[in-house]
Amino acid sequence: MGVERGRTSQRSHGVSSQRSYGTSSSSSQGSRARCKNCCRKFVSFMCTQVGVGGLVVSYAIMGAFAFIAIEGKEEYWMTNRTSHIHNNTIRTLWNFTEHLNVLHKDQWYEDVNDTLYEFQKKIVKVVKSGYDGRSHLEVWNFPASLMFCLSVFTMIGYGHMTPKTEWGKIATIMYAVLGIPLYIVYFMNMGRVFAKSFKFLYRVMYKCVNRNKTKTLDEGDLSEEQGEEQTIIVPSTACMWVMIFYMTTGTIMFAEWENWSYLNSCYFSFTSLAKIGIGDFVPGFGGGGFGEATEDSQTKLIINFMYLLIGMGIIAMCYTLMKEEIMLKLRGLKHDIKEKVLVCGLKLGLYQEDQPYHDTRPPIHGRTKSVRKSMRRR
Secondary structure, three states, X not given: OXXXXXXXXXXXXXXXXXXXXXXXXXXXXXXXXXHHHHHHHHHHHHOOHHHHHHHHHHHHHHHHHHHHHHHOOHHHOOHHHHHHHHHHHHHHHHHHHHHHOOOOHHHHHHHHHHXXXXXXXXXXXXXXXXXXXOOHHHHOOHHHHHHHHHHHHOOOOOOOOOOOOHHHHHHHHHHHHHXXXXXXXXXXXXXXXXXXXHHHHHHHHHHHHOHHHHOOOOHHHHHHOOOOOOEOOOOXXXXXXXXXXXXXXXXXXXXXXXXXXXXXXXXHHHHHHOOOOOOOOOOOOOOOOOOOOOOOHHHHHHHHHHHHHHHHHHHHHHHHHHHHHHHHHHHHHHHHHHHHHHHXXXXXXXXXXXXXXXXXXXXXXXXXXXXXXXXXXX
């Protein structure tokens, strides 16, 4: 009896251990499935327009903090070099004045002239290497670093801020390698979103304006087009007016803020939105990218950051809409050429009439469908 009880207890213990193992494995599989599902949902969300836009902004903010940490150190800044040159020059001039001013006047003039000439050459060399009179706190603050990151991954490249350290140059390369593909995805997604929104507004306005014209269609045309929607394409002129309006808004805004002329402000807006990025005019620094920072320069840089991001989306929208119109016109041209070739073949006797058929091309802006005869080659 004792032996049988021991065997039964061992069997029950083995069964319970197997059940616990099966329960733990099923729970681990369930957690893995939940983790995969969460990752799949996260990736699908990041591929949406909202996700890509948030990712671009987050990438720019992280890059701004990274470049502040790398380039914002005082020991690497050029102010120390100019201060050293200035102090050495003053000390040398004082020594000349103390020893040569009374007894050797001509020699004093010659030595002072040589010293000032060397001082001038050293200052020019420092200025050419990128020094513009600002401290590291004035240059590598958060809004300025944010604009630098935007100019890197959007390929604008103003040039008013450049990394001076070796680690900063390496970080700029890696930041551009990862940021440029992300910006291209943002450019295409925002172009589609803005294109759909603008197309919807244009269709509503077009139907409101041409409501009376649609009522005058013939009954035959109405029977043919019953249940079919007209293909309304946004014309290129509307896209051009949108871009001109947006650039004019930026021109007036920057001209009032920076006290620039309207020509200079328009020049800055065009070179920025066209991604030319010359860098001689930058908001927040007075007359140009190397001027003195104004009191509200940080606010202006952040607003300029948003202005450029939205402007890139509008440019992508216009590109998408104009591409759609061009492709539609090319398809229409292809159909017209084919129809003319068939008509010429019919006149020359290469084809013979069989039966009429309807053109499958969708109507554009109220244009009725043309009916032409099908032709069979002899």
